[in-house]
Amino acid sequence: MPKAKYDDIYKDLKAKIENGEYEFQELLPSENQLILHYGCSRNTVRRAIRSLVTDGYVQTMQGKGVRNIFEPAQQASFTLGGIESFKESALRNHQVPTTKVICFTELTADEKIAKKTGFLPGSQLYYLQRLHYLDDKALILNHNYFLKSVVTSLTPEIAENSIYEYLENTLHISIVTSKRIMTVEKMTQIDEKYLELGDYNCLAVVSSQTYNSDGVMFEYTQSRHRPDYFRFQDNATRRPAIH
Amino acid sequence: MPKAKYDDIYKDLKAKIENGEYEFQELLPSENQLILHYGCSRNTVRRAIRSLVTDGYVQTMQGKGVRNIFEPAQQASFTLGGIESFKESALRNHQVPTTKVICFTELTADEKIAKKTGFLPGSQLYYLQRLHYLDDKALILNHNYFLKSVVTSLTPEIAENSIYEYLENTLHISIVTSKRIMTVEKMTQIDEKYLELGDYNCLAVVSSQTYNSDGVMFEYTQSRHRPDYFRFQDNATRRPAIH
DNA sequence: GCCGATTTGTCCGTATGTATC
DNA sequence: CGATACATACGGACAAATCGG
Numbered sequence: 001m002p003k004a005k006y007d008d009i010y011k012d013l014k015a016k017i018e019n020g021e022y023e024f025q026e027l028l029p030s031e032n033q034l035i036l037h038y039g040c041s042r043n044t045v046r047r048a049i050r051s052l053v054t055d056g057y058v059q060t061m062q063g064k065g066v067r068n069i070f071e072p073a074q075q076a077s078f079t080l081g082g083i084e085s086f087k088e089s090a091l092r093n094h095q096v097p098t099t100k101v102i103c104f105t106e107l108t109a110d111e112k113i114a115k116k117t118g119f120l121p122g123s124q125l126y127y128l129q130r131l132h133y134l135d136d137k138a139l140i141l142n143h144n145y146f147l148k149s150v151v152t153s154l155t156p157e158i159a160e161n162s163i164y165e166y167l168e169n170t171l172h173i174s175i176v177t178s179k180r181i182m183t184v185e186k187m188t189q190i191d192e193k194y195l196e197l198g199d200y201n202c203l204a205v206v207s208s209q210t211y212n213s214d215g216v217m218f219e220y221t222q223s224r225h226r227p228d229y230f231r232f233q234d235n236a237t238r239r240p241a242i243h
Numbered sequence: 244m245p246k247a248k249y250d251d252i253y254k255d256l257k258a259k260i261e262n263g264e265y266e267f268q269e270l271l272p273s274e275n276q277l278i279l280h281y282g283c284s285r286n287t288v289r290r291a292i293r294s295l296v297t298d299g300y301v302q303t304m305q306g307k308g309v310r311n312i313f314e315p316a317q318q319a320s321f322t323l324g325g326i327e328s329f330k331e332s333a334l335r336n337h338q339v340p341t342t343k344v345i346c347f348t349e350l351t352a353d354e355k356i357a358k359k360t361g362f363l364p365g366s367q368l369y370y371l372q373r374l375h376y377l378d379d380k381a382l383i384l385n386h387n388y389f390l391k392s393v394v395t396s397l398t399p400e401i402a403e404n405s406i407y408e409y410l411e412n413t414l415h416i417s418i419v420t421s422k423r424i425m426t427v428e429k430m431t432q433i434d435e436k437y438l439e440l441g442d443y444n445c446l447a448v449v450s451s452q453t454y455n456s457d458g459v460m461f462e463y464t465q466s467r468h469r470p471d472y473f474r475f476q477d478n479a480t481r482r483p484a485i486h
Numbered sequence: 487g488c489c490g491a492t493t494t495g496t497c498c499g500t501a502t503g504t505a506t507c
Numbered sequence: 508c509g510a511t512a513c514a515t516a517c518g519g520a521c522a523a524a525t526c527g528g
Contacts, residue, residue: 004495004496004497005496005497006496006497025458030511030512030513031512031513032511032512040497040498041497041498041499042498042499042500043496043497043498043499044496044497044498046513046514047496047497049513053420056420056422059420059454059458060513060514061456061457061458061505061506061512061513062504062505062506062512062513062514063504063505063506063507063511063512063513064505064506064507064511064512064513065506065511065512065513066512066513067458069420069454069458177299177302177312177478177479177480178478178479178480179299179476179477179478179479180476180477180478180479181474181475181476181477182425182447182474182475182476182477183447183470183473183474183475184427184443184445184446184447184468184470184471184473185470186442186443199429199444200427200429200444200445201442201443201444201445202427202443202444202445202470203427204425204426204427204447211302211312213304214304215268215302215304215310215312225427227426227427227428227445228427230426230427231424231425231426232424232425232426232475233422233423233424233425234422234423234424234425234477235420235421235422235423236420236421236422236423237420237421247514247515247516248515248516249515249516273492273493273494274493274494275492275493283516283517284516284517284518285517285518285519286515286516286517286518287515287516287517289494289495290515290516292494303493303494303495304493304494304524304525305493305494305495305523305524305525306492306493306494306495306523306524306525306526307492307493307494307524307525307526308492308493308494308525309493309494
């Protein structure tokens with residue numbers, strides 16, 4: 001869909017950085033040079049660079065230039081900067097993902113569920129428990145709640161594959177925003193049963209609420225991760241000031 | 244410091260949202276209205292809105308408008324979207340922060356430390372262990388490594404207050420980029436000694452590398468958090484596509 | 487279904503400010 | 508000091524999505 005020019009430039013620069021065309025700590029070509037190279041306006045170049053900054057690939061310095069701070073080693077595992085499905089993450093890391101559906105039901109949100117998930121009481125929901133494997137190791141236990149009025153006719157078969165593919169390609173739901181909260185929680189009996197936790201008595205929990213383009217929250221998911229395989233990466237830039 | 248116009252507009256809109264001047268799910272004034280209201284160009288308004296989007300405050304929808312998706316309850320605790328010091332986080336949540344310095348030494352990075360921190364072997368470093376309290380509860384155990392060639396003349400007194408204040412106000416080091424990795428690790432004897440972990444046998448660990456405006460990594464910090472008080476929030480927007 | 491008004495998204499060109507060297 | 512670099516700000520143009528008549 002997006003044949004945006006700034007996105008092409010972003011992807012091109014990103015690939016060049018990943019392929020090592022710029023040394024670590026080396027300056028990228030200046031904005032003016034990039035303008036000539038890509039034949040576009042300054043705004044468009046700057047927009048591409050901005051995306052690289054939020055990816056943690058480069059650092060801009062007024063008066064100096066744009067420095068490459070990408071280190072291949074650090075990018076190896078799950079990078080949760082954007083919204084990415086389990087399958088997408090796995091494929092990016094060249095691992096074989098499989099999914100097993102443990103539980104597939106429909107339910108109506110009561111007070112307790114409503115408070116936990118953020119759905120209104122009385123909402124008609126799908127509730128799924130899914131186990132995600134990477135190279136045959138059970139790593140993640142997912143509790144998914146989907147709003148039936150948006151995510152129509154979900155089936156266990158779809159759930160075994162990628163639900164996100166179904167949402168985007170079949171239902172044409174565009175996922176816009178997602179709020180995520182990471183915590184550490186004690187293990188439950190269900191966790192213990194399905195995940196090999198070894199000596200750990202707790203796990204990494206990522207709770208997320210996902211909104212579609214109508215501003216409707218249609219998904220609440222709690223992902224419970226085996227701690228020894230969990231890694232959440234994030235690049236921050238300091239905002240003007242808080243004071 | 245930034246007396247940028249877009250930042251003023253950003254702060255003004257942010258405050259209005261936090262104060263409830265717009266209902267949850269309500270549309271903000273259109274870009275044209277905001278242009279008239281603030282007396283600026285469209286780009287400037289759009290830039291302010293962009294910041295609100297990355298904060299997870301609003302959601303933009305082409306052809307419709309900009310929707311407020313801010314919910315007060317969710318913003319209560321640590322929001323680790325930007326680079327924020329412990330003191331800043333605490334004050335924002337109206338809590339009383341105190342810091343105790345457990346260990347303050349200087350050392351030279353050997354192979355092991357170099358690999359762990361990302362500093363070059365042979366680097367002269369300050370190494371600190373600090374315990375952070377919130378309302379008299381010990382919540383975070385920090386292991387800080389600072390590059391002596393950048394962070395000159397650090398003292399235990401400074402370390403008891405805010406090191407970031409010292410860096411920015413006294414040394415005039417501008418902090419630009421920070422890479423963070425969140426994991427869950429088993430507790431160590433030191434953790435057990437200083438943090439009340441109760442039944443938990445592991446904790447939330449945030450490792451971060453911080454760069455100054457010269458592109459020099461001058462800080463490596465490992466923050467070990469008591470799990471029951473740890474919460475890491477993050478707002479994601481789906482990028483064009485990966486396919 | 488079409489059309490026009492509104493709203494956000496993309497892109498361009500230019501000017502000025504500020505930091506670095 | 509001048510040249511170069513990124514940062515901010517303005518203005519205008521057209522595209523794409525939405526909504527109402």
